[in-house]
Amino acid sequence: MEYNFKQIESKWQNVWYTQNTFAAKQDFSLPKYYCLVEFPYPSGQGLHVGHPRSYTALDIVARKKRLEGYNVLYPMGWDAFGLPTENFAIKNHIHPAEVTKNNVAHFKQQLQSLGFSFDWTREINTTDPSYYKWTQWIFLQLFKKGLAYKKEMAVNWCTSCKCVLANEEVVNGVCERCGSEVIRKKQSQWMLKITEYADRLVKDLDDVDFIDRVKTQQRNWIGRSTGAEVDFGTTLGDTLTVYTTRPDTLFGATYMVISPEHPYIEKWADKLTNLDEVRKYQDEAAHKSDFERTELNKDKTGVRLQGVMGINPVNNKEIPIFISDYVLVSYGTGAIMAVPAHDTRDWEFAKKFDLPIIEVVAGSKVGVENEAFTDCATGVMTNSDFLTGMSVEEAKKAITEWLTKEGKGHQKVNFKLRDWVFSRQRYWGEPIPIVKCEKCGYVPLDESQLPLTLPNVESYEPTDTGESPLAKMTDWVNTTCPCCGGPAKRETDTMPQWAGSSWYFLRYCDPHNDKELISKEAAEYWTPVDWYNGGMEHTTLHLLYSRFWHKFLYDIGVVPTSEPYQKRTSHGMILGENGEKMSKSRGNVVNPDEIVDTYGADTMRLYEMFIGDFEKAAPWNSDSIKGCKRFIEKYWNLQEKVVDGDEYTPQMEALMHKTIKKVTYDIDNLKANTAIAAMMTLVNELSAKGCNKEELKTLTILLNPFAPHVTEEMWDVMNFGGMVNQAKWPEYDEEKTKENDVEIVIQIMGKVRAKITVPVDMTKDDVLATAKAEPKIAELLDGKEIKKEVYVPGKLVNFVAL
Structure with a gap:
């Protein structure tokens, strides 16, 4: 029976989205599990096939946890402020907000086409004033506690982009983006005193489940x-x-x-x-x-x-x-x-x-x-x-x-760690809610005036002086001092892109709350994040910044834990077919839209997980993906062979329990590639030896986190009741994972001549006798003297005969 993946995948994606199938429940009495992936920067290029590797891995975890009875939060949003969007807006004369809107729509469509079980009812966007109101609120608390301050310092200045660059953006003395000369110049910058938390940032690594290389990078960056x-x-x-x-x-x-x-x-x-x-x-x-x-x-x-x-x-x-x-x-x-x-x-x-x-x-x-x-x-x-x-x-x-x-x-x-440079002389970022009064100095806005929104400007061009484009908006800049009521000027620097990403995981827990950043109940229920996955490139700055902000919020009583993430893992990159990092300049970028259109989302998901060890880089292989497509088709065709049966058959019982155990363990340990291999073996066995409804039902649940569309359709076609995502994760019996029989290879003079199946507890003498009685072996040994008999328990017998 042909599997029409385009029709079936579209069908189920529409069902999940319109019914909010994967929305986290507001019932705080249920056991919870919070899965988190780094939210993307919605660039104009959209996703390439490397991006979904992390999303697919945690989607598998999230789907399994729901099947195990957890109230799962698996959210998605957009880290949408930043320089690339602003530069695109300048070049193409389109407002950054419009650029962001278009890019987000494209990214969202791509993510939905892959069948991720994100809770779209909690979607957030760092450029939404209702979101950055609370980013500004956090800054004000830092300022009031003396952790935000202004300082003259030397910065990297691009003579063409007319903006401050991070050290990583300067290559051989020129700007990485435009190739123009970069000079060092003194600039007044807002700073955050992350060094006040340096000791705790090191010490508390002992209390979290981060993979070793992440902890090592954190410790080296802090440099105590x-x-x-x-x-x-x-x-x-x-x-x-x-x-x-x-x-x-x-x-x-x-x-x-x-x-x-x-x-x-x-x-x-x-x-x-x-x-x-x-x-x-x-x-x-x-x-x-x-x-x-x-x-x-x-x-x-x-x-x-x-x-x-x-x-x-x-x-x-x-x-x-x-x-x-x-x-x-x-x-x-x-x-x-x-x-x-x-x-x-x-x-x-x-x-x-x-x-x-x-x-x-x-x-x-x-x-x-x-x-x-x-x-x-x-x-x-x-x-x-x-x-x-x-x-x-x-x-x-x-x-x-x-x-x-x-x-x-x-x-x-x-400490090697330096205080965090927290201002950018650009337009497309969160306005810093501070005014400067000649009489009172730097004064915070009253919290009731938040959010301080960006003015709608026609030109986002940076200034020759190094000031933000906002400095030219005199109607917006000129204001009154919240303290004395005298004339004052707004801060025209904006926050860096790191600001919105330093606390976004908290807003997912309570995204529609207009009274506070997060309610006490939501914070106590959902935090800390149970499992956070992201790229190794973000395990220093982003991870440090978000841990710092969370510790500060803990100190002022906003959150109940001092660490935001209980577990942190990182994935290896998917490389181009030439083994190099994917980039447009190398011409080796693979577009996921084309893969989904040709093979289907389930095939792509399986291949992304089957490609190799999740923590290591792996090259894309267009030929290998076809094997995952054949696996799905073979699974789909089991419905033509299925017979009635509400329990496993004796010949399949051990393999069923072994597969349940294997897939359960592998999902929990990010070993999806070997879990898929185990299910491939099971499908081959069911295809060859026969399959009943109970065996197909269990297989469908096991496969669902990996290939959600085909399994939902199979569940529906077989009338198993409801949807597979509402089913219960199968359990295994440890005793039944042990084989009762074992296959023994029989060799004569080191050459394989036959195979026999014997009970696992058969004695050596009985195994040798059974092997000699095997008709083909008996014929080959007839008239020969057996000089030596070798038995490797559970594996082979070898007769040395002349």
Whole structure:
């Protein structure tokens, strides 16, 4: 019987959508399960086949959990603010809101065509004022608690896009998007004090079920370390404070390096005899991103500051001070001490500028012959005055105590994590609900005035000054101070795209609440998210930002848990057929619409899950997808062979229970590929040996999370009652997963000659006797002397006969 997938898939998608089949229930007495996938940015290109991998995996989990009796929340929405939409709007003279509306409609149609069981009654959009009202509300709470502040800082500035770029958007000194020159310039930016939560962000990773590589990335990004802040004197009377994790190596510090942006350079400008050389180097550094500046393999560059020397606090020796672009003013104190004998980068710098190299950890100095750096984390101190002879750990403790006692430093916990730059000089983002009053300073809007909506503008072009396009909207900008009633100006920077995505999972729980971000009842019922899946590219910034916001909301009593996600997994990318990342420039993008049109949504879903280990990258293979289509057709044709029967037949009972166990385990452990393989085996067996209604019914439920359309139609055709998504997940009997019989291969001289089926508990002697009695074996052994009999229990018998 032909399976008309286009007709059947359209039919069931319409039923599910119009009947809100997968809407989460408002009954908070039911056991709940909250499945979450990262909501997409609705670009004009739409989905490619890599996107649905995550959605399909969690859709399988969500559908299984419903069949197990859970009240499941599996929502979808749109992360729709951002620069790509604004740039498209500028180029094509279409309002960003209209661009977003069109893109969302396209994405939604694509997602629905794949049969995902999203709860569309809870659909959200970060550009909807009823949504970003609460994004603004969260910002106001952060501001009131001192966690949002304004700061002058160096930023990456694209000379063409006229906007601030993230470090990741600067490649070889040019803008990744337009290829124009990027410079460093000072800009006043809103910042969020995520560093206040750094310790908790590290510590609380112990309490959540995140895969190891996600936890590792989080810990590395936060970069918690314990060391000491050390005060170096200078010959100009100022103090340069450095942070180091290795205070034990202070006697080996032979020079210092400060950032080209360090404020002391301006303070010392009239004392520096090579100021022109310094200025030239500062200008060169301003054209590099932080990533380029700190790349380990780059050439070491710098300029010695002529006219000032540093003073090592442990021996009062004068040491030179350099500026070099590998030191960032935004990290630590913007100054470092250099110990070239025991640090690769310091050693390379010292060799280039002919600086002293003093070994202070015995046996770990950079080798003279091969010039190779060796680890100095262990060993015994040398050339270090009162530390000499101590172990490294003993020396760390002793020098820290000495620094504290002498007033020259103290123990310090430091983090690589920097405060979050939280403003963009663009139009298409959430307005920041702050006004600036000449008398009162920065003043928050009253919460009753939220949402502060974007004004409808005709031009979204960025300004030459670096201000937001909103700065030109004087009618909108000019306002009154909420505090004193005097004249004031609105903040014209907008929030970054990260803002709306940092709390969206909470709004899904209570999306229509116009009185509060989330009700107490909904928060206590739905949070934390039980299972969150997304790309590895979002396991640092997005995951950190959303964890930070959630912890803050927990601190002010909005949510009942300090962590937003109980479980976090990440999927591998689907690569192009050439094994490379899919991109339009490589010409290897596969359009899911074409796959669905040719093979059907169920086939695509199965193939996306069957393609390989979910956590690893896998190349797309247009030929392999045909195998999944044949599997669906073979399953569909079982209805022609089905016979009556309300329990499993003896010949199928063990395999049925084994398959239930296998599929149940594999879904819970993101091993969909092996679950599908098990069901393929079952379908082959049912096709060959016969299939009754109970066996088909169970198979249909097991297959439903993977291929929902064909299974709904099969359920309907077979008159099993209701819809399959309302059925009960089958249970297995552990005892019945064990085979009563086992197939034994019989070999003669290592060559397979026959197979027999015997009880699993048959003794060795009986198995050998049964094997010899097998007619074909008996004929081949007739007249020969059996020299040796080998029996591998449950697998094979081998006769060595001459």
